[in-house]
Structures are given as C-alpha cells and as structure tokens.
Amino acid sequence: MLVLLLCLGAIVSAQGAEYFENFYNEIDIEDEQAEAKTRNALQSKWQRWPSPTLYYRISSDYSEDEKDNVRNALEIFNDQTCLQFEEVSGTPPAGRRLVHYKKSTKFCGTKVGYNPIPLFGGASHDVQLTESCLSKVGIIQHETLHVLGLYHEQSRPDRDDYVVVDYDNIPRKYWSQFMAMSESTTTTYNVPYDFESVMHYPKNAFAKDPSKPTIRALVSGEPMEREMGQVLAPSEGDLIKVRKMYCEPDN
Numbered sequence: 001m002l003v004l005l006l007c008l009g010a011i012v013s014a015q016g017a018e019y020f021e022n023f024y025n026e027i028d029i030e031d032e033q034a035e036a037k038t039r040n041a042l043q044s045k046w047q048r049w050p051s052p053t054l055y056y057r058i059s060s061d062y063s064e065d066e067k068d069n070v071r072n073a074l075e076i077f078n079d080q081t082c083l084q085f086e087e088v089s090g091t092p093p094a095g096r097r098l099v100h101y102k103k104s105t106k107f108c109g110t111k112v113g114y115n116p117i118p119l120f121g122g123a124s125h126d127v128q129l130t131e132s133c134l135s136k137v138g139i140i141q142h143e144t145l146h147v148l149g150l151y152h153e154q155s156r157p158d159r160d161d162y163v164v165v166d167y168d169n170i171p172r173k174y175w176s177q178f179m180a181m182s183e184s185t186t187t188t189y190n191v192p193y194d195f196e197s198v199m200h201y202p203k204n205a206f207a208k209d210p211s212k213p214t215i216r217a218l219v220s221g222e223p224m225e226r227e228m229g230q231v232l233a234p235s236e237g238d239l240i241k242v243r244k245m246y247c248e249p250d251n
C-alpha cells in the first residue's frame with residue numbers, strides 16, 4: 001500500500017535545502033514503496049477516486065480567508081474538469097471518503113491518490129497545510145493534485161529526456177526526492193513534459209548552494225538553466241492529466 005506524504009511550500013528562489021526540507025520532503029512509510037515515491041500520475045484505477053464527485057471539509061480552525069482560499073483553489077477543477085468538489089460540514093454520504101483540509105504547524109502534505117482500504121487511510125484523506133501554504137491557492141491546488149493521484153512533474157518516467165539533476169549540489173538525504181520512475185505504475189498520459197506544471201520543482205530545489213540550479217533543462221541535448229515550476233495554478237498539462245484520469249473512461 002502506498003503510504004506517502006508529498007509536500008510543497010512557497011517557491012522562493014535562493015532558498016537552501018533546509019527550507020525545502022519543510023516543504024517538499026516526503027515521508028515514506030514502507031521501504032518497498034520507496035521506489036514509488038515520485039512518479040507522476042498513478043496508473044492503477046483502484047488508486048483513483050471512485051466517483052467524479054469528491055466531498056471535502058475544511059477544518060474549523062481555518063480563518064475565513066483561508067477557507068475561501070481552499071474553495072477558490074478547488075473551483076478550477078469544478079470549472080475545467082468533470083470533477084466536482086462539494087463542501088460538507090459534517091460527514092460525507094455513507095461509504096464515501098472525505099478530503100479533509102487540516103491545519104499543520106509543521107508541514108504541508110498529503111497522501112498520493114485514493115486509498116481504497118480504509119484500514120490504511122481512515123475515513124478521511126487528510127491534507128495538511130500550514131498558514132503559509134494556505135495563503136497560496138496554487139499550493140492548495142498542488143496538494144489537491146497529489147490527492148487526485150499526481151506526483152511531481154520532474155519525476156516522470158521520461159524526465160531524463162528533458163531535465164538533468166545535479167546531485168553534487170543536493171545533500172544525499174534528499175536524493176530520493178529526485179528519483180525518476182518506471183512506467184510500470186505511472187503514466188504521463190502522453191502529455192508533453194511541462195516545465196509550467198504546478199507539480200514541478202523549482203530549478204534550485206534542495207540546493208546546497210541555491211545560487212546554482214539542482215535541475216537544468218535539456219535543450220538540444222545540452223543542460224541549460226531556466227525557470228521551472230510555479231505555485232500560481234495548475235497548468236493546462238496538469239488539467240489534461242486530471243481529465244484523462246477521471247473524465248475519459250478509456251484511460
């Protein structure tokens with residue numbers, strides 16, 4: 001069973017490894033799943049949410065502005081995909097899992113994909129957000145895309161065709177954050193590699209020396225520094241993957 005937390009915080013350039021530890025770090029529970037950490041989109045249907053209607057609750061300790069940020073963050077899925085996020089104040093309909101937006105003082109993160117076995121997931125699928133993460137709609141959307149089954153863009157199985165990772169500039173304990181994955185459990189859905197994805201790390205993620213990139217783009221086979229990732233909103237590529245996972249039954 002995949003029991004992972006993926007996290008994201010504000011992307012601010014010139015931040016070092018300690019900063020990213022708090023925001024991008026993953027917590028892996030089972031060693032045999034460690035290699036599955038950072039693939040892009042889950043392939044198996046049983047890890048997708050079983051209905052396009054998802055019920056969510058916002059913790060009562062959120063401020064009104066924070067509540068509005070969550071509601072605004074989810075609007076793009078309601079407007080531009082077949083998914084419908086419906087807010088509930090209590091429990092969801094019988095047999096349905098709740099997405100529960102909670103407040104954390106420590107980290108921002110959530111499990112990836114639907115957990116069909118309540119023993120491991122409980123009745124709710126929690127999304128932990130700090131006040132900092134809650135202040136940015138794009139970060140709430142990033143975490144929600146993890147809930148839906150997306151991993152980080154730069155971990156796609158085909159990412160070596162598009163980016164080069166400079167491990168010399170990354171503390172060894174974070175190397176696992178940069179793993180590329182096989183095609184056996186994840187898929188790109190044939191969506192082109194997307195540097196604008198809200199799921200892409202910034203160029204200097206986890207850098208020992210933040211003035212140098214940890215991820216460079218491959219341009220005509222040569223590594224080049226360029227901006228990548230953002231925390232404003234899902235890219236069109238992100239939304240296409242959601243539609244292929246949930247709105248097109250053949251995928």
Ligand SMILES: [Zn+2]
Nearest residue numbers: 006007008142
């Ligand atoms: Zn993440």
